[in-house]
Amino acid sequence: MIEKVKKRDGRIINFSKDKVTRAIFLAASEVAKKEGKLPDYSMAESLADEVIGLLNRRFIGQIPNVEDVQDAVVKTLIETGHAKTSEAYILYRAERSRIRNSKTRLMRAIKEITFLDANSADIKRENANIDGNTAMGTMLQYGSAVSKEFCKEFVIKPEHAIAHDKGDIHIHDMDFLNMGTLTCCQIDVSKLFEGGFSTGHGFLREPQDILSYGALAAIAIQSNQNDQHGGQSVPFFDYGLAKGVKKTFKKLYRDNIYKALCIYNDLYETEIKNITNLLKEIEENLNKEISLKIDEDLLNTLKDKLMSNYKLTEKEAQKIQKFAYREAYRETDRKTYQAMEAFIHNLNTMHSRAGAQVPFSSINFGTDISEEGRMISKNLLLSLEKGLGNGETAIFPIVIFKVKEGVNLNPEDPNYDLFKLSCRVSSKRLFPNFSFLDAPFNLKYYKEGRPETEATYMGCRTRVLGNVCGPEIVTGRGNLSFTTINLPRIGINHGMVNKKEYDLDGFFKELDEKINLVIDQLIERFEIQAAKKVKNFPFLMGQGVWMGSDKLSWDDDLREIIKHGTLTLGFIGLAECLKALIGEHHGESKKAQELGIKIVKYMREKMDEASEKYNLNFSLIATPAEGLSGRFTRLDKKLYGQIEGVTDKEYYTNSFHVPVYHKISAFEKISIESPYHEFTNAGHISYIELDGNPSDNLEAFESIVRAMKESGIGYGSINHPVDRDPVCGYNGVIEDTCPACGRKDGQDGIYFERIRRITGYLVGTVDRFNDAKRAEVRDRIKHA
Incomplete structure (x- = not known):
């Protein structure tokens, strides 16, 4: 008789x-429920006796395990004519197995997070913006691990969870899925600041000088970050903060007129109020405003008033005006620099999400040609160039300079000096990156004088502009969610790796299946997000940051307004996919390039079709693969073994990029990658790798930026080594010895800081990267 059974963990019970x-009985109950009948417990007992009889015959003198018992149940049910009950039992068994595996994965993850150091646990370095060794970083990772497993077991469809676990797709930010958060947002700070706003712990009045504008811009980014799982972007930072410069100048101009008048007249303190009223009266009468570029009529009117009101000669009045302007301009410029310096320092020190991260932040600028906007741009760049308190390169915000013919690209353009300065700063600090408003897919939205139509990129490369549901502008919108397809796996399944000839029809058929699966999954996630209410996102929605949210009440759901966001399909490893399919990647042959473009164009067309079908903004992104590049490769290496040029490294190549190890010139790389930017309307980026210190050859650096613009690239950046000796503070390229103080790397246990970029938004010391990205950095060749 069967008396004992062996559990899966080896215990005998x-x-x-x-x-x-x-x-x-439970399986029979499911069948009976569907057929409108009552289940029979006595029948279940009788069948259990049959199962025991089978086990007794099979395991004489042996102890069966749990799987043996379950197999006996299935066999008995089928042989006794209970096929439907057998099917229900098999599903029940599979579900129990799935839950059990989920618990095992969860406990394994928590064990790693708890007991391993970040240096030896890739799970603690999935996000280089989180210090996995800190208490709050560890707590955030606990929550992430639990939430992911909960979503897979109880929230999303089984087919989506299975595809994710198998590595056919990757659902990004799954730990936030059940919370219904949106990914990111492009914040119009000028709209937010008008009349003031609340962070939930008190109301902040409308700022009245540039220092306050800079401080509140950082607070707005931090506050919005707490409502979203992605990043925050200010799409036209120069326009947004220019009003703060103007307010500061007007106040200082008034104060300096008062100071100058004190030289010529014995004035009382109350006189400054009369001067304030005088300036206000002049502005209203002429319908002109005091600014850094003061109108000639306004100056003449003020001169006449000073002469008549304070008994001054014309020469004295002019002296007062010149003194007031010169001092006000100088002080405004100084305060603007301080404001930009504080803004950068704040975003590298303030924390969001329970203190575990600095906010993911990006700012776009460079096209405001007003004197106030230009002052913002200039001082932002100078502050970035100086670095943080000890000269460190700032990791955030990601600074993006918008390049536009007629605005800043050529010597005759009003902001040409800012373009030159941006190249100088980027050659030293890795930032700014460069976006190109003249790229055809960006230019078609551009309307002169309307910065909300200028294409905006988030540091991670996300782009949100086209809109089938409303205005095609950048402000108050963002990505809702995105999911990535494992392109190399489809290439392996239908390529020359496994067959004598590649099967393109089979490839596109499977790609089509995966795209449809992702569309279904994105809609499923959209429904969760759409059911959320304004009160679930007190800053993003409650303060009117998201488009249309200012028209909703606290308990309204979000369905109608989040439609302005994007639902996005991503892809990774085009190079490895092509290699698996035809034996060459797009950096190696024209044939591979043509096929690569065909594949990416096909994905874009499928997303356009989905937009038309569902009236939602489906889009295609060149996935920023920080943590994903290694995950897909590990799974595929286990499934297919090591395939040369495909699974023989620790990572898949980022999106449509030419592999980092492929020898190619900078201009060839730009030429090959530029066509893909047009199809990836949800975001893209191209990098060039330079050796040495590009500050020594700014002409060459600028020529690369111009080549990107001419080739139709939408968003690009130039990578180069940025090293720092934390002892003497030297910044530059450091080999094994600091050129400033002669100290060796690792001397006295102190190593040089080696700052590198791993995606469009993430820059940091290499020790914070996961294993796959470390390997990718190691393999990078320089583009001549």
């Missing part, structure tokens, strides 16, 4: 007929 009976 008493065999229980009741457990077998109950399992059969």
Whole structure:
């Protein structure tokens, strides 16, 4: 007789007929429920006896394991004519197995997070913006691990969870899925600041000088970050903060007129109020405003008023005006620099999400040609160039200079000096990156004088501009969610790796299946997001940051307004996909390039079709693969073994990029990658790798930026080594010895800081990267 059974963990326990009976009864109950009948417990007991009889015959003198018992149940149900109950039992068994595996994965993850150091645990370095060794970083990772497993078991469809676990797709930010958060947002700070706003712990009045504008811009980014799982972008930072410069100048101009008048007249303190009223009266009468570029009529009117009101000669009045302007301009410029310096320092020190991260932040600028906007741009760049307190390169915000013919690209353009300065700063600090408003897919939205139509990129490369549901502008919108397809796997399944000839029809058929699966999954996630209410996102929605949210009440759901965001399909490893399919990647042959373009164009067309079908903004992104590049490769290496040029490294190549190890010139790389920017309307980026210090050859650096613009690239950046000796503070390229103080790397246990870029938004010391990205950095060749 069967008395014992072996559990999956090896423990031997008493065999229980009741457990077998109950399992059969539950399966029978499911069938009876569908057929409108009542389940029969006595029948379940009788079938359990049959199962025990089978086990007794099979395991004479042996102890069966749990799987043996379950197999006996299935066999008995089928042989006794209970096929439907057998099917229900198999599904129940699979579901129990899935839950059990989920618990095992969860416990394994928590064990790694708890007991391993970040240096030896890739899970603690999935996000280089989180310090996995800190208490709050560890707590955030606990929550992430639990939430992911909960979503897979209880929230999303099984087919989506299975595809994710198998590595056919990757659902990004799954730990936030059940919370219904949106990914990112492009914040119009000028709209937010008008009249003031609340962070939930008190109301902040409308700022009245540039220092306050800079401080509140950082607070707005931090506050919005707490409502979203992605990043925050200010799409036209120069326009947004220019009003703060103007307010500062007007106040200082008034104060300096008062100071100058004190030289010529014995004035009382109350006189400054009269001067304020005088300036206000002049502005209203002329319908002109005091600014850094003061109108000639306004100056003449003020001169006449000073002469008549304070008994001054014309020469004295002019002296006062010149003194007031010169001092006000100088002080405004100084305060603007301080404001930009504080803004950068704040975003590298303030924390969001329970203190575990600095906010993911990006700012776009460079096209405001007003004197106030230009002052913002200039001082932002100078502050970035100086670095943080000890000269460190700032990691955030990601600074993006918008290049536009007629605005800043050529010597006759009003902001040409800012373009030159941006190249100088980028050659030293890795930032700014460069976006190109003249790229045809960006230019078609551009309307002169309307910065909300200028294409905006988030540091990670996300782009949100086209809109089938409303205005095609950048402000108050963002990505809702995105999911990435494992392109190399489809290439392996239908390529020359496994066959004598590649099967393109089979490839596109499977790609089509995966795209449809992702569209279904994105809609499923959209429904969760759409059911959320304004009160679930008190800053993003409650303060009117997201488009249309200012028209909703606290308990309204978000369906109608989040439609302005994007639902996005991503892809990774085009190079490895092509290699698996035809034996060459797009950096190696024209044939591979043509096929690569065909594949990416096909994905874009499918997303356009989905937009038309569902009236939602489906889009295609060149996935920024920080943590994903290694995950897909590990899974595929286990499934297919090591395939040369495909699974023989620790990572898949980022999106449509030419592999980092492929020898190619900078201009060839730009030429090959530029066509893909047009199809990836949800975001893209191209990098060039330079050796040495590009500050020594700014002409060459600028020529690369111009080549990107001419080739139709939408968003690009130039990578180069940025090293720092934390002892003497030297910044530059450091080999094994600091050129400033002669100290060796690792001397006295102190190593040089080696700052590198791993995606459009993430720059940091290499020790914070996960294993796959470390390997990718190691393999990078320089583009001549």
